[in-house]
Amino acid sequence: MSGRRVLITGVGSYLGTLLATRLERDPEVEAIVGLDTRKPRRTLERTKLIHADIRDPGIAPLVADAEVDTVVHNSIVRQPGPGMSARAMHDINVIGSLQLLSACGQAPSIKAIVIRGSAGIYGAEPHAPQFFGEEMTRMFPLRTRFQRDVAEIENYFETYSRRHPEITCTMLRYQPAIGPSLATQVTRYLTQPACPTYLGFDPRIQLVHESDALDSLVAAIKRPVRGAVNVAARGTIGLSRMIRMAHRPLLPIAGPLFGPLTAAGRRLGLDAYSDDFRRLLRYGRGVDITRLEHEVGHRPRYSTAEALEDWVAAA
Amino acid sequence: MSDPAALAFMRRLREGLDSGLELPDALTRGATALPREARDTLERALRRLAGDHEDDEWGFDEDFADLVEPFFGFLYDRWWRVRVEGAHRVPAHGRALLVSNHAGILPWDATMISVALLREHPLPRHPRFLVLNWAFDLPWISAFIRRVGGVVASPYNALRLLEQDQLVAVFPEGVKGTGKPFGERYRLQRFGRGGFVEIALRASAPIVPVAVVGSEEIYPKLADVPALARVIGAPFFPVTPTFPWLGPLGVVPLPSKWRIEFCDPIDTAHYGPDAANDRGLVLELTEQVRQTVQQSVYANLVCRGSAFV
Numbered sequence: 323m324s325g326r327r328v329l330i331t332g333v334g335s336y337l338g339t340l341l342a343t344r345l346e347r348d349p350e351v352e353a354i355v356g357l358d359t360r361k362p363r364r365t366l367e368r369t370k371l372i373h374a375d376i377r378d379p380g381i382a383p384l385v386a387d388a389e390v391d392t393v394v395h396n397s398i399v400r401q402p403g404p405g406m407s408a409r410a411m412h413d414i415n416v417i418g419s420l421q422l423l424s425a426c427g428q429a430p431s432i433k434a435i436v437i438r439g440s441a442g443i444y445g446a447e448p449h450a451p452q453f454f455g456e457e458m459t460r461m462f463p464l465r466t467r468f469q470r471d472v473a474e475i476e477n478y479f480e481t482y483s484r485r486h487p488e489i490t491c492t493m494l495r496y497q498p499a500i501g502p503s504l505a506t507q508v509t510r511y512l513t514q515p516a517c518p519t520y521l522g523f524d525p526r527i528q529l530v531h532e533s534d535a536l537d538s539l540v541a542a543i544k545r546p547v548r549g550a551v552n553v554a555a556r557g558t559i560g561l562s563r564m565i566r567m568a569h570r571p572l573l574p575i576a577g578p579l580f581g582p583l584t585a586a587g588r589r590l591g592l593d594a595y596s597d598d599f600r601r602l603l604r605y606g607r608g609v610d611i612t613r614l615e616h617e618v619g620h621r622p623r624y625s626t627a628e629a630l631e632d633w634v635a636a637a
Numbered sequence: 638m639s640d641p642a643a644l645a646f647m648r649r650l651r652e653g654l655d656s657g658l659e660l661p662d663a664l665t666r667g668a669t670a671l672p673r674e675a676r677d678t679l680e681r682a683l684r685r686l687a688g689d690h691e692d693d694e695w696g697f698d699e700d701f702a703d704l705v706e707p708f709f710g711f712l713y714d715r716w717w718r719v720r721v722e723g724a725h726r727v728p729a730h731g732r733a734l735l736v737s738n739h740a741g742i743l744p745w746d747a748t749m750i751s752v753a754l755l756r757e758h759p760l761p762r763h764p765r766f767l768v769l770n771w772a773f774d775l776p777w778i779s780a781f782i783r784r785v786g787g788v789v790a791s792p793y794n795a796l797r798l799l800e801q802d803q804l805v806a807v808f809p810e811g812v813k814g815t816g817k818p819f820g821e822r823y824r825l826q827r828f829g830r831g832g833f834v835e836i837a838l839r840a841s842a843p844i845v846p847v848a849v850v851g852s853e854e855i856y857p858k859l860a861d862v863p864a865l866a867r868v869i870g871a872p873f874f875p876v877t878p879t880f881p882w883l884g885p886l887g888v889v890p891l892p893s894k895w896r897i898e899f900c901d902p903i904d905t906a907h908y909g910p911d912a913a914n915d916r917g918l919v920l921e922l923t924e925q926v927r928q929t930v931q932q933s934v935y936a937n938l939v940c941r942g943s944a945f946v
Binding site for chain 1: 692693694695696770773774775776777778779780783788789791793794797
């Protein structure tokens with residue numbers, strides 16, 4: 323079998339760069355193409371970099387020229403970083419995915435698309451089952467903008483994969499990632515002077531360790547399966563225990579005051595909480611990872627508690 | 638705790654603090670002077686504060702459940718004077734689905750079934766129970782329920798718990814059971830659409846019908862105020878002889894006399910998991926379980942005699 327040729331969007335993200343590095347060391351992979359407007363986090367040896375914006379229709383010929391068999395869509399933004407508006411995030415997520423798909427349609431060499439999506443599509447609900455299975459996306463209304471965006475993206479890929487049965491689309495639904503080298507909403511939350519919580523609530527939180535996040539992505543490239551797959555660490559952990567393990571004081575705030583107070587904190591330069599993150603802090607979310615373990619074939623090495631311990635030990 | 642032990646504890650604590658130890662370490666050191674039981678409790682409490690306690694993926698925390706057990710034990714022994722029949726009929730290991738009648742507005746019946754199994758069963762274990770979804774929107778209550786083994790009433794949760802070989806208690810009457818007026822006490826409501834039978838079949842778990850007598854008298858519901866229920870988002874707003882007239886005191890349940898009977902398990906394994914799709918069989922088994930619970934409720938009502946003395 324000839325070597326695999328893989329295109330990675332968002333190669334400038336931490337996980338994107340790490341994925342490229344991993345694939346570079348893999349003898350089965352013949353060529354790696356990285357697409358991003360940002361530079362990779364470290365020097366890549368044999369990855370061909372394309373400096374392009376995923377929202378730009380001009381990427382179509384670039385993708386076709388790369389003659390790849392697998393596309394890894396890794397530029398879905400989970401939370402707007404500093405200086406990024408909610409609008410820009412929506413554009414990158416929805417319009418970016420749309421442009422990528424239309425580019426894929428003009429590249430006959432593509433056999434598989436792997437998307438690093440979000441478990442945020444399930445939302446965070448008081449009445450939810452403790453562990454969402456992949457088929458349970460329609461149990462509750464889509465409440466936040468990010469949720470609606472993710473649902474829209476998933477919908478594009480679903481439709482695309484129905485129209486192109488010869489292409490395998492794998493939608494990986496990631497729980498929030500944590501790890502010594504990552505800076506995410508969760509790590510920012512846990513490094514504040516005090517962690518605001520909803521008074522009287524102790525939700526179950528499920529994370530994924532950065533190494534499991536990467537390994538799941540690699541496993542999905544090696545063995546693409548059709549449809550959605552949840553990616554998370556084993557087990558869940560109570561939010562209050564999580565905060566104690568991070569050696570931070572809890573700051574319980576009564577439900578109706580939580581929004582206004584954290585918004586005021588934002589003016590003072592503290593971290594802003596998205597609607598999704600606020601709901602997560604109130605109700606938590608767990609996903610079932612049977613499919614990841616048995617069909618994709620990656621058994622997460624870290625439980626949620628172990629992933630957190632690893633992060634705490636490194637901090 | 639005897640006084641000399643307490644004094645020795647305080648002395649060692651002070652010595653520890655004087656020699657520059659942090660408070661938790663000093664407490665641990667002082668604890669060596671205490672009787673074993675008190676030491677265990679203190680060490681457990683310290684571990685909890687450090688965020689180092691074991692709970693499972695459902696949020697069930699066995700240490701916490703053991704800590705609150707004395708309170709439920711008091712209700713069980715003194716307040717409701719619970720008598721139990723047939724605890725040995727509950728499988729000692731492996732999965733099983735306990736199906737019980739439901740009454741009394743708050744899920745006291747679930748906690749009493751728990752205590753009954755912990756006290757009377759030769760191989761005690763904590764059952765998990767499915768709790769009305771509404772409770773998980775409430776502060777404190779939601780966190781508490783999860784810690785003692787409650788989960789959101791979802792078939793997916795029940796199935797996953799059974800597949801983990803747990804003992805799962807369900808109350809298929811749901812709100813219809815807890816919200817029925819006092820005049821209809823001990824008349825079982827419809828058992829949903831038989832979802833619990835489907836789950837038992839799919840997991841090949843035996844069904845153990847459970848009859849609880851006494852729970853209907855703890856909050857005799859005389860009337861309902863739907864307008865107030867809508868305001869607080871509850872399924873109903875009960876008016877009992879004490880609630881809401883006595884304010885928070887109205888939540889104190891009346892001390893009725895209780896009986897709990899665990900009936901013979903109904904085996905489901907021989908039908909095979911595919912039988913879960915057989916509507917006819919599911920409805921038939923649902924009705925069989927309901928009949929068993931209803932008959933057992935009537936029989937135990939007779940055995941119990943008067944409701945309060």
